[in-house]
Amino acid sequence: MSSSLFQLAYLLSAVLFIVGLQKLSSPETARGGNAIASLGMLIAIVATLLGEHLVSFEWIVIGAILGSAIGLIMAQSVPMTAMPQMVAVFNGFGGGASALVAIADFLELAKRASGLEVAHGVSIVAGVLIGGVTLSGSFVAFGKLQGLVTEKPVTYPLQKTSNFILLIAMLAAGTWLSLSAPAGGVDVFYFLIGASLLLGVLVVIPIGGADMPVVIALLNSYSGLAASAAGFVLENMSLIISGALVGASGLILTGIMCRGMNRSLANVLFGAFGGGGGPQAASGGGPGGERTAREINAESAAMMLAYARQVVVVPGYGLAVAQAQHKLRELGDLLGRKGVTVKYAIHPVAGRMPGHMNVLLAEANVPYDQLYEIEDVNPEMADTDVALVVGANDVVNPAARDDPTSPIAGMPIVEVDRARQCIVLKRSLNPGFAGVDNPLFYLPNNSMLFGDAADSLGALVREVKEL
């Protein structure tokens, strides 16, 4: 009787999660949506505390205080540029918690030497496997993004083969556990835990730093699937539903990131892309000496910008590295006051995770209705007087569109080369992440403003003010 009441409370929490996610469809309702989702979580927690016949609360309080303090400090102190690392860490903890739920359930059964139903065994194995991979894989991703582990792909002979053999061994162990009584399987179970953690490390280390956005989105999906698996273990529908929502979300974002780079998921996971050494690094157009890139100074650039009708700004991760978002917004505002229409073109992989650049610009007070997706802004390029590229490279490389032999061929780009004039703010003519030469720099309608992005934008702001 009262147990169905608690089940209804879980259902209510799942409904609130869905409503909360629905409200993320617009920036105006998104904050309320997040509050609704957190209310759903509160209801689920209260239902568990009251309805699950818990006997002691002191350890719960200790764990909760510890977790809340760490979560609070991290959430308040993380700089927006480090958001990808932090989401990676949170993914890892989510996966870890789900794996622990499955582990505790198994050990409890093993202690009582009670038989394991096949379905229950499969759920436990899935929880441990997905949760374990999520935990260790996320921490490797964190290490790569934070610069603690090399960003370069780590490769060694027979890498894929050995990972595959490990996976097969894990599946065999999992099948054996699911089909046999747990009493004799504790050693095999410990092997499964260790192997899951090892596999998470091994599958993420060969992936280059530039591909981390895809990895984080995928691990996001796994953290949801791990929660679903824990839901199957506990036969709790709320966990199954919530995990499925997150699983779907992560998969959608993974797909968007892959399309943004025109790469298949398999290529991202196994391609060891961005090593900087590959055979493609040397190719891409004739020798640099034959072509000349036109240099421009801040004064002339400011003139071009201030007398334009429409300016499209293309920010890249270099902008964030130089911490120049605020200077860029200042320039945008100045131009806006001079009657210039300023639009920001945001490439899906402009930042280090899906939507990262939008958050960085929002932090600098750029209104979100000035941000455009590339499919909306590309048709306007021919009517754009000046395209201003700040700290971006591969996402504006016309070779992706024109040269089928380019390593980034087919990647969607912001077509700044079709604007009347293009100004690129960059330190040097060096290639970007993909190690590909950029023919844009040598086009007749392109000029280079060399220097640190923050310094160059500061100079542009000064010059525009003086006009």
Added chain:
Amino acid sequence: MIGPLLVGVYVFVLAMFVGWQVITRVPPTLHTPLMSGSNAISGISIVGALVIAGTASDTLMTVLGVAAVAMATINVVGGFLVTDRMLKMFHRRPSGDRPEA
């Protein structure tokens, strides 16, 4: 009648479809808050963590339970707070100097 496992599978598949429908409507500009927010939701495994910590009968279970509660709480508390911190920053242009949409 169908067993609890099959009910779970039904619920899982249908929830995936709901998730797909709802999340494809989230604009790219909100994809980072979507990730951190959905991440907080995946902290729902706190429900299982509370049960372990609250019914633990020996040291091993207690350790597992406390670790699970702590990890899930970091995920939930940190995830919702950082999402709110980001969403607070999103502003429209002040209506006045907005040309046409």
